[in-house]
Amino acid sequence: MVSYPKGKIKVLLLENIHKDAYELFHRDGFDVTLVKDAMEEAELIEKISDVHVLGIRSKTNVTMKALANAKKLMTIGCFCIGTNQVELEEAEKKGIPVFNAPYSNTRSVAELVIAEIIMLARKATDQSRDVHLGKWNKIAKGCFEVRGKTLGIIGYGHIGSQVSVLAESMGMKVIFFDIISKLPLGNASSVHSYEELLKQSDFITFHVPETEETKNLFRKEHLNLVKPGAYLLNLSRGKVLEIDALVEGLKSGKLAGAGVDVFPEEPKSNDDPFVSPLQGLPNVILTPHVGGSTEEAQKNIGSEVAEKLLKYVNNGSTTFSVNFPNIELGSLKSGYHRILNIHQNQPGFLRDINSIISDLGGNILTQNLSTSANIGYLSMEIDKNLGDELKDKIKAHKHSIRTRILY
Known part of the structure; x- marks a missing residue:
């Protein structure tokens, strides 16, 4: 249903995105390039100039400078949960929807x-x-069952609630805190404050996005609140924990251990060195941001995001976009063209478009408009004999950002 030849639509997939994504685009006739590593800003600025569809994971930052040079870019796919590596508002203003796999x-x-x-x-x-080093240190002191212990979950979203279910099945008592009221699963219960959770929990695990509010959510002053011998886990975002506070808690013995999968600064590739003050501390599990790195997860992410991108390119659907008005569009009826327009959200735009159609003697089969504070996204199915002429007139409107036609 795309009017532009698919073989000329360039898809750039970075950071070793799962091959299923490549296959979906390739099978549909697109020109696909798969790159193993992330790109720094300068390289991305150069490469993005003739790219129509960009796929990234967490290491590539799509900055304002990169977007300024993305003259042909139609859409961006974040093949991960987070989207903070993309300047979302700037992408929206340029008419570029962003999709992810939450x-x-x-x-x-x-x-x-x-x-x-x-x-x-x-x-x-x-x-x-110790055993690998030839030391046989068989002790029970300081080793515990998790049954009967209290797990405190900060952020009771999709991951936090799944942790809740698994933990409860092992006999743990689960409490959680979320800034949004959430329905507890099983016997889990919510607490009234973050501080209350810290005081009650034997194990504390963070599952929150990276925002200004969650930056350094755990700081040195919070060490006074946690139980002696508590454990801290962060498999969410690297800037959620103040690393110095965590180190102090571990060295002082206030914390009995920690599991950290994400860090404030992470290597750009597997060939780069990694240094952290957490290295070498006892009972500390450090992993290289692999929480979602299973074959099953990467396969699911590859197909989920690719399918969302394909739906947008092929028929204009923006359902599940994180920065764009959502419109779900089906197949195009015979004898009609679909015009898709992204415009600045200004009064009178739809009136102007309908006047243009009326002046051309056109008939609208369906019309959908969804808006955000910045932009409007308009879809119309119209007589095919008006398609190109109408597209050009809409494109010329002073508030239009992008206009395309599907046959």
Whole structure:
């Protein structure tokens, strides 16, 4: 249904995105390039100039400078949960919807959280390291069952609630805190404040997005609130924990252990070195941002995001876009063209468009408009004999950002 030849639509997939995404685009006739690594800003600015569809994971930052050079870019796919690596508002203003996969790696992250809780409670990583070094240190002191312990979850979204279900199945008491009222699953219960959760929990796990409000959510002053011997886990975003506070808590013995999968500064590639003050501390599990890195999760993410991008390019649907007015569009009826227009959200725009159609003697089969504070997204199915002429007139409107036609 795309009017522009698919073979001329360039798709650039970075950061070793799953091959299923490549296959979906390739099978549909697009010109696809798959790149193993992330791109720094300068390289991305150069490469993005003739790209129509961009796919990234968490390491590539789509900055305002990059977007300024993205003259042909139609849409961006974040093949991950987070989208903070993209200047979302700027992309919206330029008429570029952004899609992600908010649920596809939920189970993978939740399973790693549960695994780390058990490993920390039993000091299993330290015990394993000792045995590898030829040390036989069989002790029970400081090793515990997780049954009957209290797990505090900060952020009761898709991952947090999945952790809740798995933890409860092992006999843990689950409490949670979220800034939005959430329905508890099973026997989990919400607490009234973040501070109250810290005071009650034996294990504390963070599952929040990276925002100004969540930056350094756990700081040195919070060490006074946690139980002596509590455990801290962060498999959400690297800037949620103040690393110095975590180090102080571990060295002082206030915290009995920690599991950290995300860091404030992370290497750009597997070939770059990694340095952290957490390295070498006892009963600390450090992993290289692999919470969602399972074959199942990456396969699901690859197909989920690619399918959303294809729906937008092929028929104009913006359902599940994170920065764009959402419109769900079906197949195009025979004898009609679909005109898709992105425009500045200004009074009178729709009136002007309808006047243009009326002046041309056109008939509208369907018309859908959805708006945000900045933009409006308009879809119309009209007589095919008016298609190109109408498209050109709409495109010329002073508030139009982008206009395309589907045959």
